[in-house]
Amino acid sequence: NAGxxxxxxxxxxxxxxSMTLQCAQDMNHNSMYWYRQDPGMGLRLIYYSASEGTTxxxxxxxxxxxxxxxxxxxSLRLESAAPSQTSVxxxxxxxxxxxxxxxxxxxxxxxx
Amino acid sequence: xxxxxxxxxxLIVQKGGISIINCAYENTAFDYFPWYQQFPGKGPALLxxxxxDVSEKKEGRFTISFNKSAKQFSLHIMDSQPGDSxxxxxxxxxxxxxxxxxxxxxxxxxxx
Numbered sequence: 001n002a003g004x005x006x007x008x009x010x011x012x013x014x015x016x017x018s019m020t021l022q023c024a025q026d027m028n029h030n031s032m033y034w035y036r037q038d039p040g041m042g043l044r045l046i047y048y049s050a051s052e053g054t055t056x057x058x059x060x061x062x063x064x065x066x067x068x069x070x071x072x073x074x075s076l077r078l079e080s081a082a083p084s085q086t087s088v089x090x091x092x093x094x095x096x097x098x099x100x101x102x103x104x105x106x107x108x109x110x111x112x
Numbered sequence: 113x114x115x116x117x118x119x120x121x122x123l124i125v126q127k128g129g130i131s132i133i134n135c136a137y138e139n140t141a142f143d144y145f146p147w148y149q150q151f152p153g154k155g156p157a158l159l160x161x162x163x164x165d166v167s168e169k170k171e172g173r174f175t176i177s178f179n180k181s182a183k184q185f186s187l188h189i190m191d192s193q194p195g196d197s198x199x200x201x202x203x204x205x206x207x208x209x210x211x212x213x214x215x216x217x218x219x220x221x222x223x224x
Contacts, residue, residue, distance in 0.1 A: 004155075031210065033210075033211055040121075040216055040217075041216060042116075042118075042201055042214035042215055042216040042217050043156070043201065043212070043214045044214070045211040045212070045213075048210045048211050050210055056210070058211050059211075059213075090155050090156070092155075100146075100158050100161070101158070101212065102158075103148075103155030103156050103157065104155050105153075105154060105155050106153075106154075106155050
């Protein structure tokens with residue numbers, strides 16, 4: 001099992017460009033999450049999907065959109081990237097909200 | 113508003129010593145308190161977790177102490193080893209919400 005996979009690993013964007021971060025899990029988990037990690041800030045929840053077909057905002061959703069494509073895949077889209085979105089993005093999944101969250105390896109995004 | 117406060121920000125411990133990291137929270141709705149370990153370039157991985165109905169949980173060299181009345185919990189690493197050098201995050205989850213609220217992290221260095 002690969003667990004949680006994320007693509008790309010690294011990305012550099014110019015201000016105003018758009019991109020989609022991809023996440024997939026092969027553990028048949030119901031819940032999936034997107035976090036961002038900034039130096040000295042810990043991880044902050046952007047969006048989550050409690051089950052296929054549902055998505056909800058987390059602590060810092062502004063500037064992002066998400067799509068739960070199917071049970072395996074949960075994507076994060078930046079429509080118009082800003083330098084403040086420079087961060088490391090982590091996707092996670094869990095069997096349910098009461099279960100351990102498994103994290104992917106992250107995507108390091110730089111917006112110039 | 114920082115809901116989970118973690119200290120210290122960085123910690124240096126001699127090999128064989130005890131590493132102690134502390135966290136405090138305000139939200140009494142939190143009902144699950146995990147600790148995550150993160151190595152450079154990797155995603156966080158669950159180390160140990162506790163629920164507020166117990167005051168202590170031990171797994172190998174890692175122990176969580178939980179003080180519900182003081183709204184504090186701590187991670188103790190006994191017989192610390194150089195391989196324990198990593199960033200550690202405490203987190204909490206509210207009974208009525210999905211996703212985790214993280215502390216800002218502690219960079220732990222174990223000196224040989």
